[in-house]
Amino acid sequence: MGRSPCCDKVNLKKGPWTVEEDQKLLAYVEKHGHGSWRALPAKAGLQRCGKSCRLRWTNYLRPDIKRGEFSPQEEKTIIQLHALLGNRWSAIASHLPKRTDNEIKNYWNTHLKKRLAKVGIDPCTLKATSNTLSSADGRPRSAANLSHMAQWESARLEAEARLARESKLRAASSSMIPQQQQQQQMRSSSLGEPISSPCLDVLRERQNTPGENVDLESPTSTLSFPENRPPTTESGTGLVDGDAAVAPASHQGSENSEPEGAEWRFSGNDRTDCLTGFSVEAFDGEAPWLSEPYASQAVCSLGQFGAGFTGMLLGEFGEQKTWYHSRDSHTNGHETCADEEEEEGEENRNYWNSILNWVNSPSSSSSPVSYNPD
DNA sequence: AATCGGCGCAACCGCGTGGGC
DNA sequence: TGCCCACGCGGTTGCGCCGAT
Structure with a gap:
């Protein structure tokens, strides 16, 4: 007997998050902390499963994450x-x-x-x-x-x-x-x-x-x-x-x-x-x-x-x-993209x-x- | 301009694990 | 001790974007 999926309940939204949902989640977590992720969606007024909320928070909404190119x-x-x-x-x-x-x-x-x-x-x-x-x-x-x-x-x-x-x-x-x-x-x-x-x-x-x-x-x-x-x-x-x-x-x-x-x-x-x-x-x-x-x-x-x-x-x-330059090749300064x-x-x-x-x-x-x- | 295919990212799914009861 | 729950993790998928044709 496998575990039932956490999101199999009806009326739980899946897919991309909207700005409104993000704001709700962000506001709730910043004010109360996440506490129990499972209980969070109801408290925050979100039609999402707790797992989805957790992922959205950890992968996107967290204030201390950096986005963009890797150095x-x-x-x-x-x-x-x-x-x-x-x-x-x-x-x-x-x-x-x-x-x-x-x-x-x-x-x-x-x-x-x-x-x-x-x-x-x-x-x-x-x-x-x-x-x-x-x-x-x-x-x-x-x-x-x-x-x-x-x-x-x-x-x-x-x-x-x-x-x-x-x-x-x-x-x-x-x-x-x-x-x-x-x-x-x-x-x-x-x-x-x-x-x-x-x-x-x-x-x-x-x-x-x-x-x-x-x-x-x-x-x-x-x-x-x-x-x-x-x-x-x-x-x-x-x-x-x-x-x-x-x-x-x-x-x-x-x-x-x-x-x-x-x-x-x-x-x-x-x-x-x-x-x-x-x-x-x-x-x-x-x-x-x-x-x-x-x-x-x-x-x-x-x-x-x-x-x-x-x-x-x-x-x-x-x-x-x-990223591409070896020690020797770049000691002469900056090179162009073409180079x-x-x-x-x-x-x-x-x-x-x-x-x-x-x-x-x-x-x-x-x-x-x-x-x-x- | 329209279509197609590849790419990249966000999100989902399912399993493993640890803690509480 | 075993069961259940919640969470974290890694693999996979879905979809939008963009360049090529």
């Missing part, structure tokens, strides 16, 4: 995380604040997957499907390493989820919550996932721990994405985010004031993954993904892994100009090679992710 940084993040996590869109979305899993899923299916295929890359594995792409050193790509990393990332995400729940409980138990935080919590609970990354909860917790000195600033934090900064820091980048000015204050804290290109900074020989609290030492100096040759390079890798694997994934390429078209094929390959090289050799000096402490 190159966001695209890169999606590609890299997808290589690790597969179609776990919610997990991927958790690393892209203001983006919904549905939007990311659509973008992947309609843009990124095709683009990857076009340049000869298997979208699922980020492996070259032909010899169009090759690793820099000619080594065969290590699927085992990717698998290790994916397993580790999965474990990390579970840990994050646990910590997020604990963090919520702690926050809920506090009776002295500033208004902005209360609003944030309400919004977070309404989304089913925290807007502020649980990673930050861990970081903040550790920062308050005697003997721990963890700098929250990170170029790899999604909070430091340019589009998440207050608009005053932007200079005509053409971002479509019109909500930045009204974004929750918790998104605009000190971690957002860092200069672009800042680095993860750790004090002392911190060998713990700051995101998970896991210690590399717990694995006898070898994290699960640290198979050779990475383990032998543990010294230089520690700082990187200390930033968390996802942090590495989200690290800067050091380049912001265009880009001419060079698209070659530069696509350069770009993807840089991703693939890095994915398969995270500790390699040729990594596009710069963690140079200087």
Whole structure:
């Protein structure tokens, strides 16, 4: 006996939402919070099922979502995380604040997957499907390493989820919550996932721990994405985010004031993954993904892994100009669209090679992710 | 100008899961 | 302990838009 559909009741509207419906839902949620989604439609005067209302809210009406084109940084993040996590869109979305899993899923299916295929890359594995792409050193790509990393990332995400729940409980138990935080919590609970990354909860917790000195600033934090900064820091980048000015204050804290290109900074020989609290030492100096040759390079890798694997994934390429341009091609300044078209094929390959090289050799000096402490 | 087909996005559907009773 | 409910997630579908013919 299967479950009966939630929308099989008569007189429940389906299909596109009207402006009136949007207004009703928006007004109700902003005034009362969503509470029980199932009970919401009747209270809000909507002829919709609760599920439909929830989806409309989470995917469209939420005030803290960004719409419009994905930035190159966001695209890169999606590609890299997808290589690790597969179609776990919610997990991927958790690393892209203001983006919904549905939007990311659509973008992947309609843009990124095709683009990857076009340049000869298997979208699922980020492996070259032909010899169009090759690793820099000619080594065969290590699927085992990717698998290790994916397993580790999965474990990390579970840990994050646990910590997020604990963090919520702690926050809920506090009776002295500033208004902005209360609003944030309400919004977070309404989304089913925290807007502020649980990673930050861990970081903040550790920062308050005697003997721990963890700098929250990170170029790899999604909070430091340019589009998440207050608009005053932007200079005509053409971002479509019109909500930045009204974004929750918790998104605009000190971690957002860092200069672009800042680095993860750790004090002392911190060998713990700051995101998970896991210690590399717990694995006898070898994290699960640290198979050779990475383990032998543990010294230089520690700082990187200390930033968390996802942090590495989200690290800067050091380049912001265009999606297609490799490091070398754009150092001479801005190029025209015509130029880009001419060079698209070659530069696509350069770009993807840089991703693939890095994915398969995270500790390699040729990594596009710069963690140079200087 | 009309038609057709592809594309992209919003929304729907069904399943899995966690919590409450 | 098992059942039920509510919610979240991922896959799929429907439809409007737009370019090509």
